Amino acid sequence: MNQPLAERLRPKTLDDYISQSHLVGDKGSLTQSIKQGLIPSLIFWGPPGTGKTTLANIIAETSGRPFYTLSAISSGVKDVRDVINKAKQSGGLFTAKNPILFIDEIHRFSKSQQDSLLQAVEKGWVTLIGATTENPSFEVIPALLSRCQVYILNSFDKNDLETLLKRAIEKDDIISQKNIKLDETEALLRLSGGDARKLLNIFELIVSSFDSDNITITNDIVLQKVQNNTVRYDKTGDQHYDIISAFIKSIRGSDPNAAVYWLARMIEGGEDVKFIARRLLILASEDIGNANPTALVIANSTFQAVSTIGYPESRIILSQCVTYLACSAKSNASYLAIKDAQQLVKETGDLSVPLSVRNAPTKLMKELGYGENYQYAHNHENNFANQEFMPESIKNTKLYDPGNNTRENTLRDFLKKRWKDKYDY
Numbered sequence: 246m247n248q249p250l251a252e253r254l255r256p257k258t259l260d261d262y263i264s265q266s267h268l269v270g271d272k273g274s275l276t277q278s279i280k281q282g283l284i285p286s287l288i289f290w291g292p293p294g295t296g297k298t299t300l301a302n303i304i305a306e307t308s309g310r311p312f313y314t315l316s317a318i319s320s321g322v323k324d325v326r327d328v329i330n331k332a333k334q335s336g337g338l339f340t341a342k343n344p345i346l347f348i349d350e351i352h353r354f355s356k357s358q359q360d361s362l363l364q365a366v367e368k369g370w371v372t373l374i375g376a377t378t379e380n381p382s383f384e385v386i387p388a389l390l391s392r393c394q395v396y397i398l399n400s401f402d403k404n405d406l407e408t409l410l411k412r413a414i415e416k417d418d419i420i421s422q423k424n425i426k427l428d429e430t431e432a433l434l435r436l437s438g439g440d441a442r443k444l445l446n447i448f449e450l451i452v453s454s455f456d457s458d459n460i461t462i463t464n465d466i467v468l469q470k471v472q473n474n475t476v477r478y479d480k481t482g483d484q485h486y487d488i489i490s491a492f493i494k495s496i497r498g499s500d501p502n503a504a505v506y507w508l509a510r511m512i513e514g515g516e517d518v519k520f521i522a523r524r525l526l527i528l529a530s531e532d533i534g535n536a537n538p539t540a541l542v543i544a545n546s547t548f549q550a551v552s553t554i555g556y557p558e559s560r561i562i563l564s565q566c567v568t569y570l571a572c573s574a575k576s577n578a579s580y581l582a583i584k585d586a587q588q589l590v591k592e593t594g595d596l597s598v599p600l601s602v603r604n605a606p607t608k609l610m611k612e613l614g615y616g617e618n619y620q621y622a623h624n625h626e627n628n629f630a631n632q633e634f635m636p637e638s639i640k641n642t643k644l645y646d647p648g649n650n651t652r653e654n655t656l657r658d659f660l661k662k663r664w665k666d667k668y669d670y
Contacts, residue, residue, distance in 0.1 A: 250449040251442045253417055254409070255299050262303060263412075263441070264405040265296060265398050275396065282308040286366050286373040288351065288381050288390075291398030292486060294440030297376035300398075301347045304374065311344035313371075317353035322361045329365045344371050351375035352384035359386045366392045378485075383523065400439025407434070409441055413448060420449075423458040432464035436471060438486060447471060488514075489524060496525075497532045501571035508560075508567050518559045522548040525566055536576035536650040543569055576648030586644045596636035629663050643668045 247253075256262045259269055259279065268275045278284055284304055289297040305312035313328045332344040346365075348354065365371045366389065373393060377384060381395055401409070407430060413420050414427070437444035451470045452460060488510055495503035511521055522544075529544035547566040551559040605615035620630035633640055647653035647660070647670075661670040 247419065249446065250413060250417060250420065251445040253419075254413060254445065256296075256303065257306065259303055259307070262296065262299065263408055264401050265300070268396055268398070269300070279304055279307050282310075284308060284345070284372050284374075286371075286393045288375040288377060288385065288393045288395045289398055290377050290379075290381055290395055292400050292438075292440060293378055294437075294442035294444070295398040295400060296441065297398055298347070298349060301345070301374045301376065305345045305347070308345070310372070312347065313344060314347040314349070317348055317350040317358070320348075320358075322358050325358060325361045329361075329370060332365065332371045343369055345374055346371040347374045347376070349376050350378070352377040352379040352381070356386055359389050363388055363392070379520070383519075401437075401441050401444075402439070403434055406430075406437060406439070406441070406444055409444060410448060413445060420452060423452065423460055425452065426461045428461055429464045429467075430462075432467035433462075436467065485516075489520075492521075493524060493528055493532075496528055496567060496571045497575065499571055499573075499575065501568045504567045504571045505564060508563060512556070512560050512563075518551045518556060518563070519548070521563060522551050522566075525563075525570060529570060531580045532575055532577055533570065533573050534576045534579040534648075535653050535656060536574040536578075536648055537652060540570055540573050574650040574652065576650055576653055578646055578648040578653060582645040589639065589642065589644070593636075593639060596638060599633055599636065601632065602634055627663075631663070631666070641667055643670075646670075 259276070262269055265273070267273060269279065270276065289300065291297060301314075302312070311332070313332065315324055315328060328346055332346065346362075351359075362373060366373050375381075375385070375393065381390055381393075385393075410427065410430065410433070414425050415421060433444060433447060436447055447467070451462060451467060454470050488507055492504060492507035492511065495507055508521070526541075526544045526548050529540040533540040543566055547562055550562050554562070600614045600617060601619045603610070603615040605611045610616075618632075620632050622628050622630050624630075635642060647657040657670050660668065664670065
């Protein structure tokens, strides 16, 4: 039986590796470490199909180290200990050739399974490489996370995906035997969602559906073929991110009916209850914010409740939260404020803090003017004193613009009264 196209095209060297130039490009943060074989324990964090497993294999091959691999889906503590015992026999402390242990979907390991790795990583018996699609800050225990460096892998961009298609057409032993003409690629790229594996799976599906070796691929053909071969929701597969995207956008769009439908799809597909609740927590701040501050409180209570209870009862709590958030007033003003503020910081650098609002804990600092002319707000009418808090070069810059809703219009009126001579509210 033939291997899938994605497996046949899996790169064996860094020269063949596509994308992630920030990690393995000429100036990538991992390039020299890989070439020199000095690899720390690390975790690759990124969406599916971004090359996490491939990069781990290349690291092992380049370094010449023994390579062990486990899947968090099918492995337990005993499997981890067996591998560590083998690793101790083939490598060990103070050797540059200690074995590499690659754990796919490490976020699925329980606390006890992750605990079983600690000593081996700390003693240098193995170099751990973990791969995860979930935020390691939430899914990897702090003790293990502190012993690893986290590297983020990004979804493939348009150029990366087109390069991958070209490589498949030109270099794959099976595909290259056909006369394939790519008239249009937009549908292929859009359906892939930046997932290289998904792109190749779709491409192979379409190519194999033709009886002739002379194949012309258009957007219409791609959409037709893919719609005829839809798959069920799989929390570890291609639809994971598509469905959570539809879920979030339904709530943002104030449609509780669609939101509950997509929630049911995830629940029936066995999605991690904390994954769903965490996305609701983010949404409550990003898409509702100060239009309804209670939304964040309810989302946080939901996260805590479902983390304690689990399925099946959690579905009721999730449904309550989802319908509440969907029916809430919406505002992304807080999200835009921090986004613009971070961009301003990147553009202007480390601007000096105004002397009047600096802390002055020592006599010398007071003599240098730290804290001088600061006006304590509570000593003034309405607990407000009109003074400058921003660095001089960016003073009068407005970053928070309240949304047009009942609660934030109240905030806007509050700000207008106090800052009418400074900001345009």
